[in-house]
Amino acid sequence: MGNIGAKDVPVLLSPEGLRIDGRRLDELRPLRIEAGALHQADGSAYVEWGANKVMAAVYGPREVHPRHLQQNNKAVIQCRYNMAAFSVDERKRPGLDRRSQEISKVIAEAFESVVFAEEFPRTSIDVYIEVLQANAGTRCAGLVAGSVALADAGIPMVDLLPAVAVGKIGGAIALDLKKEEDNFGEADLPMALVPQSGRLVLLQMEGHMTEEELSQALDLGVKGCRDIYEKMKQALRERYAPTPVPGALA
């Protein structure tokens, strides 16, 4: 955001209302979700969203390491969001930087808001999110992947958590920003929705917006989340779809 003095600012919105990738303002990028992509984890999900490639794994509930983090009355939810060195244009040094730590925290808190943690006292539910390829909206992609992974692991929750970033480009409110729109746009608002209650458990904002624009953005984001929710449910259904049993056992 705010590439002050940057040359080559692209035109993000055409006069016909088309974005640089041909989308309309209220269109999502292509989104593909695969539940159960990993073998070692208790639950997992792989998400391809636009040019984002994100993997999430859940381990737990299980014993807490280190023990002193244990909570007597509920499970502790630990989340680690990390970006691979090769996931961004300029190589990122391996290891958790401050941005990753902040994102880990807000994502963990979003999950804590919906997971029935009291059912598993003195345990830990660990959510690991790895961004393999980034193109804006990685925390939302990570949340979506993590949420599906939690369901895949059989963790009881109030609901799945669809998430999406809404922004402002060329003065207009746009759904699901891609990299150039995030870099050169005027605002970025990632959010996560609990579809059942219609309430938000993740909300961040950076940029400039009027009250009216914010209101518009929230509505657009909620609508986008509801579409994403359907895809998340579908991915889980596909994991256990009843299809004819294959011929050979071996």
Place this chain on the structure above:
Amino acid sequence: MSEEVAAEIRTTHLLDLAAAGKRLDGRGPDEYRKITVEPGFITTADGSALVRIGDTAVVAGIKLEPGKPFPDTPNAGVLTTNAELIPLSNPTFEPGPPQPWAIEVSRVVDRAIRAAETIDLTRLCVTPGEKSWVCYADVHVIDHSGNLIDAALLAALSALVHATVPAKRFEVAEADYPLEVQHYPIECTFVRLGDTIVIDPTFDEERAAQGRLTVATDETGRIVAMQKGLVGAFSPEDVKETVRRALRHGARLRALAQGGSL
């Protein structure tokens, strides 16, 4: 889904099977699991590959950027390999600094790439003493079902083979050009299960193993790196036989790295 502590009877069963020349998944002692190589998996990288060996899955990404050469090698660029055993890959992850066994994987892979002179580092030099390319090979293990070393090197090599030097983007030259790879190291890892030495161990076989031996070979038949790991021993005859097997398998894996397969 594996348990955190392996029951002894499972280990004993594995060893009994090995004594009869059999393995849990029905493979023979000299068989690899199914290997797939998908180059170009990550478009933000200058080169990349997704490699699967059985259920093990790793992603390698190559990033090249201009930097300063080391003072003692002013005419050479830099190539550094790093393998990350990220926590989502297996249930035994512990928070904190990388554990020694994870560091070992990274270093054994790096050693093979370096010793084989996979890249002619002088070709990465732009202006002697001032500017050269720094090539990072980062390997992320995303699903750990055994034999990370072979998978990580195969992914790194495949990513290098299919990499492009972003010369235009960094305004070093008029156009991007393919990264030149001059040698093709492949690592083959074996573990001892009783008297039998099997290739391409699974997670369970690694836990039951009484010693592990990795042999790196290049396309000319040279042995470029070796590592004995875990607790156990190998006789010189064991080592020679293992090297013979590694040379045989190396050819096939090398072809996969160069051609890709899906």
Place this chain on the structure above:
Amino acid sequence: MGGKVYASVLGLVSPRPPVVQVIPLSGRYIPRPNDVVIGTVTDVQGTFWLLDIGAPRWAPLHMTGTPWKVDIGETERYLRVRDAVIVQVESLDPTGRIGVTMLGEGLGKLEGGTIVHISPARVPRVVGRDGSMIQTITRHTGAQIAVGQNGRIWVDGTPEAIRRVSDVLRFIDEHGHRPGLTERVGSYLRATAEAGPPRETAPEGAPHVGFAPTVPPEDETEPGGDRDSYDTQDP
């Protein structure tokens, strides 16, 4: 919530009005009282052992919950880390502590054979209605099988028998939620049958086979022979 019922886990809805039950499709084993489970010893303390039974928490097995006369501090002589055992869930308290016992028929230390892991959600399909599936498997293979409700299944027998049972269990784990399972398993077992008629091994009506707990090594006093006087101390 507001008069509506929502499922909190991903599962199949089994409608049996007025109760709607959600059967979880995946995830860790969640213990219930009276479940028979197979676990691995992960820690040994003075008066108890800790077992990994694949549940969210490790389960303590107290020394008084075994058929052995264990003295305090002597627990290591009876069970060590990595030993496998078959126990029964006794109690669950609100802090998540899972009490297990080894007192009971068919419970004890497991020796020989191997343990196959499947998803706990698949255990009912491995057992089958009234034990029909497990009986089919044991009848066709001659294997001894103990099924843990936690998805851990102990299998013993000839290497061939263990392999066939393992293949069947893996198949059920992967395809157990789809129709046509019983036929597929049956035809596989018949197709891979060893020479000779199927052998009857499983006792009637028992979905799993138990066995006697092992007797730990005791101090043995030599019968007669050269002994220094201090060897006659009580063990």
